[in-house]
């Protein structure tokens with residue numbers, strides 16, 4: 001991976017931090033895309049404790065589409081190339097909250113922000129030899145259908161339903177984008193991941209540290225972040241995957257996903273709706 005440039009979103013904690021460490025140990029320059037300067041800097045100094053690693057830290061708040069646009073522009077200006085984008089950041093929201101642009105927070109952080117980031121960085125991925133996109137999904141994608149009539153959960157909000165819905169959107173985006181890239185002969189691939197059930201701070205309330213005890217209990221029962229990160233790293237690096245795209249992986253193997261997540265009509269519809277929500281023209285329109 002020497003000479004390769006990789007972005008990992010949400011790289012200051014849990015799976016993102018472990019993914020960043022493993023990729024840099026393979027020789028890549030890893031850009032840590034983090035929303036909090038303080039948490040990003042703390043992670044950076046921890047990650048830099050190992051000799052030979054190369055990181056950069058850049059601000060990215062996926063709940064704010066203006067921040068996503070600023071990040072993409074700053075990254076393009078600074079690096080001019082991108083070999084892999086790991087769309088790792090995610091939340092398990094507590095209450096229904098709206099973002100600056102009026103989207104439901106879980107939908108925006110877990111899916112729409114990553115959608116916009118990916119679309120803005122596609123030209124840089126296409127410029128590199130074989131650009132790769134990794135979408136962090138979850139087994140929770142199978143918990144429901146896409147709510148085309150209520151993407152922002154104005155009715156019946158439930159944190160788990162909103163989380164599962166956002167992950168289904170990530171998988172549908174993976175399907176739609178893979179088809180569109182294939183159709184235009186692009187060498188860029190996109191695949192989705194379920195990392196396993198991993199003991200991280202995803203359950204902890206960042207504002208007041210509530211549920212820290214749940215995270216501690218998880219450590220006894222579930223996978224470590226280092227183990228969970230392996231599939232994302234595999235998808236970013238493995239040379240036998242050059243032509244594998246639009247798949248769902250768990251433990252470095254292709255896995256079946258829910259029937260709804262295989263629905264290409266829904267995938268294309270969500271893609272079109274997402275472009276509109278982001279105010280983007282389709283960069284892949286032939």
Ligand SMILES: NC(=O)c1ccc[n+]([C@@H]2O[C@H](COP(=O)([O-])OP(=O)(O)OC[C@H]3O[C@@H](n4cnc5c(N)ncnc54)[C@H](OP(=O)(O)O)[C@@H]3O)[C@@H](O)[C@H]2O)c1
Pocket residue numbers: 009010011012013014015016033034035036039060061062063064088089090091109136137138139194195196197198199200201202203206
């Ligand atoms: N843990 C599991 O069992 C599991 C299972 C399936 C899928 N996943 C997925 O794996 C991914 C990583 O989760 P994790 O378990 O490692 O959780 P985590 O330890 O809570 O890490 C989540 C990361 O996302 C960042 N983030 C949150 N909101 C953000 C925003 N608005 N903009 C940019 N970054 C933001 C967090 O930053 P802060 O530190 O600033 O909050 C943190 O760096 C998520 O997509 C999650 O859904 C996890």
